[in-house]
Amino acid sequence: MTPTTLDPVSTLEGVRVHPDDAPGARGRLARAARHRVTAALAPALLYLAVRELGLLALQLMAARWDKDVTRALTSWDGQWFLGIAEGGYADVPAWLVDAFGRRTPETPLAFFPGYPTLVRWVDGLPGVPTVGAAFAVSLVSGVVCAYGLARLGSRVFGGSRRAGLVLVVLFAASPMAVALSMTYSEATFCALAVWSLVGVVERRWLLAGVCCAAAGLVRPTAAALVLAVCAAALVAAWRRRDDWRPWVGALIAPLGLLGYLGYVALRTGRWDGWFAVQQIGWDSRFDGGAATWKFALLILGEPRSVLELATVWLLVVALALVVLSLRRGLEWPLVVYGAGVLAMDLGSNGLMNSKARLLLPAFTLLVPIALALARRRTSTVVAVLAGVSVFSAWFGAYAITAWPYAI
Secondary structure, X not given: OOOOXXXXXXXXXXXXXXXXXXOHHHHHHHHHHOOHHHHHHHHHHHHHHHHHHHHHHHHHHHHHOOOOHHHHHOOOHHHHHHHHHHHOHHHOOOOOOOOOOOOOOOHHHHOOOHHHHHHHHHHOXXXXXXXXXXXXXXXXXXXXHHHHHHHHHHHOOOOOHHHHHHHHHHHHOOOOHHHHXXXXXXXXXXXXXXXXXXXXXXOOHHHHHHHHHHHOOOOXXXXXXXXXXXXXXXXXXHOOOOOOHHHHHHHHOOHHHHHHHHHHHHHHOOOOHHHHHHHHHHOOOEOOOHHHHHHHHHHHHOOOOHHHHHHHHXXXXXXXXXXXXXXXXXXXXXXXXXXXXXXXXXXXXXXXXXXXXXXOOOHHHHHHHHHHHHOOOHHHHHHHHHHHHHHHHHHHHXXXXXXXXOO
């Protein structure tokens, strides 16, 4: 009879033994993997390993297209964030213009202040250049996000530490995860968003509210987070759970987003000032998905590039993941958040090339995949995650080197 290999129990000459008791290198490896220090560092190490693979692919692709790596990682919106970090909204370099080559005093207000403010704080340290500070903020934010994802994956229904680590890798290997290594605000927003959702799942309403408010100063995507956090808090309050804390969390959560939108309204003299800046400068507005639908039909019928075709299919996959999350019984605030991010992405008529990047914050839609993979054999998990990581490394490198337009 052939012995069956089980995890974490293995067989040795027909006798079932724990990996820690196995002889030789295998036993030492198992003990090292279970060590307290290894367990504590695992989320950071996995995240950094996947992102380093992406940067290595970027170096190869940049050499192929004769591009500078640093310039690629600071391109497009990254230049706006660096400009705001250096001079504030009032003193952004004159060569930065909107999508139509124009510039008004209100144009920089399209970019939320959270990320460039953090960059400016780090830039204030002795000997730290602005670009280095921006990369440092993105790097640290990504690591903080990794620990939040590991925590979230272990706290959801059916979750485990293994599922949390798989979720970290899936996020770090998202198709447009290269943005996490750029001077973009995605890493910072995702770090705040995931810890806010950890607060919701663990019913730590002050954590949820404070992190949600901070996220509202980083990206407009915080609207989906505010909806999820406030809805969960109000349901908890209605059920008379956790005393006064849900009420406080719900009151704090929208302050960042509403505060910045209010600031822009005062600066522009319009109640919808931020939306007006977006529409005037980038022709970006919410059209209910009409432009996205038209774009998808056009690209599926006549593909023009790898990036555009992949973007359409990634949006289709994201819709399928919403359905999967509902069928899997994922905690409803996490579904609300993920679906909200997707709805904002699909419903905008903005730059179609950026839609794959704008899916990055919808990391909760990856939870069902992480839970399913975590139950598979280790060899299967490693093979799948390795394949996904390699694809992400190539796709991200292609998007910011071979692809000539903004992402």
